[in-house]
Amino acid sequence: MSELLEEMGRFFDRRVDNYEKHMLESVTDSNEFYTETARLVPKREDLNLLDLGCGTGLELDEILKLNPTINVTGIDLSSKMLERLKSKYIDKADQLTLINGSYFDVDFGMGKFDSALSVQTMHHFTHKQKVTLYKKIYYCLSSDGFYIETDYIANSQKDEDFFFAESKRLRSELGLTHGFYHIDTPCTAENQIKLLKSAGFKEVKLHRQYKNTAIFMAKKI
Ligand SMILES: C[S@@+](CC[C@H](N)C(=O)[O-])C[C@H]1O[C@@H](n2cnc3c(N)ncnc32)[C@H](O)[C@@H]1O
Structure with missing residues (x-):
């Protein structure tokens, strides 16, 4: 495979050692959006949270400070990112269910979670893929x-059109018809x-917009 486009899980597996430093020191506004995201998670005993693309748990670092009893199901394609998350929270192992797989494939169940969230992972998919996934999220809440x-x-x-056109061009040049x-x-x-x-969420708000990052809140009813 050309190094121009790396398979998603492998991309993050290969970068795990420098990942947190990169996000915290080089990604614009990361010093604000992780704490603001954590602030939005309800503060209730034993809350059940689904974290899509949890990675090494940068958002969980903030959430666990505010909600120490939270139960988190984290899904990620990268086994190395999940290993790093697990090693950070050995003392919280009973609160974490970590699933190494694609959130497009994993069954989230119906009505199982009080909240779901995703941080810096959804900007890799088409509109159609996102709506399919958002419907799954809707039903699991x-x-x-x-x-x-x-x-x-x-x-x-x-x-946006430029990014999608570039993605299409690269995939076509490399003969990639499916996969992440x-x-x-x-x-x-x-x-x-x-x-x-369009996935069914009744109230959707742009909670905060930074330079290149936004926080959205989507209520089920
Ligand atoms: C930029 S990282 C964000 C990690 C974490 N949420 C954070 O903000 O630090 C994107 C993560 O999404 C994961 N990811 C991308 N596509 C995925 C998919 N289809 N299923 C599960 N995880 C996925 C990647 O493996 C990676 O760990």
Whole structure:
């Protein structure tokens, strides 16, 4: 496989050692969006949270400070990222269920979670893939549950179109017809809201927008 596009899990497996340093020191506004995301998670005893693309747990570092009794199901394609997360929280092992797989394939169940969230992982998928996934998230939430998405966003439709065209061009040049590869295809905040609403979420708000990252809150009812 050309190094131009790396398979998603392998991309993060290979970068695990420098991952947290990179996110915390080089990604614009990361000093704010992790803490703000954590602030939105309800503070209730024994809350059940689904974390999609949990990685090494940067958002969980903040969430666990505020919600020490939280139960987290974390799903990630990269086994190395999950190993790192596990080693950080040996003392919280009974609160963490870690699943090495794709959140497109893993069954989330029905009404099992009080909240779901994803941080910096959804900007790799098409509109159609996202709506399919958002429907799964919708069904796995309890009736008063909500989904928080913190993600890299495109600042205009022109930028979004450019990212998707580049992804299509590279995939076509490399003959990649399926599978997840690491290439950024962020959507505008407006499109994100439309996609979440079309999956069934009743109230979708842009909670906060930073330079290249936005936090969305999508309520089930
Ligand atoms: C940029 S990292 C974000 C990790 C963590 N949420 C954070 O903010 O530090 C993106 C993560 O999403 C995971 N990921 C990407 N696509 C995935 C998929 N289809 N299923 C599960 N995990 C996925 C990657 O393996 C990676 O760990």
